């Protein structure tokens with residue numbers, strides 16, 4: 001069976017912080033190297049798109065003002081996003097995008113916006129406008145695949161009441177200054193504060209996202225079914241961060 005990865009990048013023109021676009025470039029390359037068709041579609045404010053047509057939805061990070069500007073459009077797509085998720089479209093969310101799938105987001109000026117409310121987590125602002133900034137390494141278990149994920153975080157938002165964190169923080173902050181946990185993963189969405197961009201620095205996560213997306217069309221598809229690729233440049237970049245943060249690289 002010829003597989004295809006059809007991505008819809010929501011608000012591609014305004015939600016793209018710290019190289020989030022690199023995530024799309026990596027998916028394209030890792031698919032092409034395996035003869036998997038790759039289609040990248042984008043969806044801006046006001047554009048008509050049926051998100052059920054895709055097997056992956058991607059939403060990157062953004063500053064507070066940008067998050068506020070898109071929220072009416074995002075909320076107008078709530079039913080369609082829910083339907084896509086029910087039909088096994090996988091969702092990858094970075095930082096500002098991750099926040100907007102929860103109950104609400106309170107920005108640094110204390111203005112509050114409703115999120116999509118798909119999950120119980122919510123995001124308050126850091127006290128006295130403090131922000132979690134810096135490189136971060138977490139330890140995650142992605143449906144049995146144990147991996148260490150590296151990235152860069154820069155958020156004022158403090159995300160609380162996270163029932164299923166993506167991983168345990170080994171160095172850096174994560175969902176809040178002191179929760180010790182980072183992100184959210186429940187099999188349907190993977191939300192994380194990690195820019196970096198995320199996927200170029202974490203080939204295992206990139207392949208995991210590809211696997212989850214392909215499972216919409218082929219539920220039997222497994223991570224191990226992906227042809228292994230050569231990751232020496234990615235690993236060299238990871239080595240630098242592990243060394244700099246003084247964390248033992250075990251995977």
Ligand SMILES: NC(=O)CC[C@H](N)C(=O)O
Nearest residue numbers: 061062095096155156157
């Ligand atoms: N990097 C981001 O996406 C920032 C998200 C949000 N504006 C915050 O500061 O918490």
